[in-house]
Amino acid sequence: MLVLEYKAVVKKSQSTAIDEAIRTSQFVRNKVLRYWIDNRGIGKKELYQYNTQLRAEFDFVKDLNSHACQASVENVERAIKRFFDNCKNKKPGKKGYPRFKKDSRSVEYKTSGWKLHPSKRRITFSDKKGIGELKLLGKWDIHTYPIELIKRVRIVRRESSGYYVQFCVKVDAIQEPRTGDSEVGLDVGLEYFYSDSNGYHQENPRFLRKAEKAIKHPQRRIYSKEKGKNNRRKASWRYARKHLKVSRQREEHAKRIARNVCKANAFVAYEELNVRGLVRNRRLAKSISDVAWNSFRRWLEYFAVKFNTQVVAVPPHYTSQKCSSCGNIVKKGLSTRTHTCKCGCVLQRDVNAAINILCKAKSTTGQVGSNAWGVGTSTLLGATQAHASCDVEPRIPRLIAVGSVNKDKMVKPESIKAANRP
Numbered sequence: 001m002l003v004l005e006y007k008a009v010v011k012k013s014q015s016t017a018i019d020e021a022i023r024t025s026q027f028v029r030n031k032v033l034r035y036w037i038d039n040r041g042i043g044k045k046e047l048y049q050y051n052t053q054l055r056a057e058f059d060f061v062k063d064l065n066s067h068a069c070q071a072s073v074e075n076v077e078r079a080i081k082r083f084f085d086n087c088k089n090k091k092p093g094k095k096g097y098p099r100f101k102k103d104s105r106s107v108e109y110k111t112s113g114w115k116l117h118p119s120k121r122r123i124t125f126s127d128k129k130g131i132g133e134l135k136l137l138g139k140w141d142i143h144t145y146p147i148e149l150i151k152r153v154r155i156v157r158r159e160s161s162g163y164y165v166q167f168c169v170k171v172d173a174i175q176e177p178r179t180g181d182s183e184v185g186l187d188v189g190l191e192y193f194y195s196d197s198n199g200y201h202q203e204n205p206r207f208l209r210k211a212e213k214a215i216k217h218p219q220r221r222i223y224s225k226e227k228g229k230n231n232r233r234k235a236s237w238r239y240a241r242k243h244l245k246v247s248r249q250r251e252e253h254a255k256r257i258a259r260n261v262c263k264a265n266a267f268v269a270y271e272e273l274n275v276r277g278l279v280r281n282r283r284l285a286k287s288i289s290d291v292a293w294n295s296f297r298r299w300l301e302y303f304a305v306k307f308n309t310q311v312v313a314v315p316p317h318y319t320s321q322k323c324s325s326c327g328n329i330v331k332k333g334l335s336t337r338t339h340t341c342k343c344g345c346v347l348q349r350d351v352n353a354a355i356n357i358l359c360k361a362k363s364t365t366g367q368v369g370s371n372a373w374g375v376g377t378s379t380l381l382g383a384t385q386a387h388a389s390c391d392v393e394p395r396i397p398r399l400i401a402v403g404s405v406n407k408d409k410m411v412k413p414e415s416i417k418a419a420n421r422p
């Protein structure tokens, strides 16, 4: 499935209609879910029958295209299946019991209820919700695909940026081959986005810091406008847009880097970090949020499946202190950027850590046996292990060490040493 997304030009009356359609689809979804919860053991058929019943009972449900209602039922079905699958596979942690939706942001149509304009730059929704014709903005080529291949049309609402129309086109994903079969360990940090075990450093772009000035200005403008007035709302919208841009840049960057890494390597090891816990450290919060490790990790997992790369997370445990060549613990001051060991091993600090991460990942997967080489599940394996030993080494001080670039904002060495003591 390929998803093409367009920005929709929407009039005020149309946005009301779209919101109404989204609300209806959420209503159907929640009702059907409630029905399933109240009548345990019922199957697909009953869920669809109940949907028909809802359409007879409520006029506003009937106004929504019948296939769009079905799509909501399918959504529940998928959620139920996911839950049962998780139970069956004994997934660690929460099993994802289907939940009610509170703020749905999309409505999904199937192959009816909409029509593309011959130019394929406009789409008309023909059900009784009254959405009508929407103009589509975007550079994707929906016109190159035959209309029968469009299996789904989704309208998505995004706060602060408006409405989008997504087309799900049924084409086989182009399988891209991996370009390399090497193994690599990654040490993420604040100085560099990551340093790998081959000695390569990926620069950290720091989008928020770069955009800081451009953001500060609209932020101040908000407070100069009178409370509760339209101008204030507009000003805060402008401010939100700036942040949206930064978060998109970050996401794109993390995605690109993760893709490159997975494409070039058969085995990728990284250090499991509790980013949430780290962000609570107020002095570093901004820098840490700005590097987007979480999305980097998500994208690593995503591309791992795509390129058939094994991605493993290892628990942080003396990865920076241990010598990667002889295994001795070499205590380093936090400002020491080079790892120098008695055995003659001299490496950049993060590179030493990256090599340790790689070795550790290889030894863990070795213990688990061939099962660990399955795609996708490997990360989960690492994650559980990370929890088991997460209190071995205090993690925040290590990160401060990595973030030597923001020296002015750094904690004084004394206080770090104090924090490092158990």
Ligand SMILES: [Zn+2]
Binding pocket: 323, 324, 325, 326, 327, 328, 341, 342, 343, 344, 345
């Ligand atoms: Zn050594």
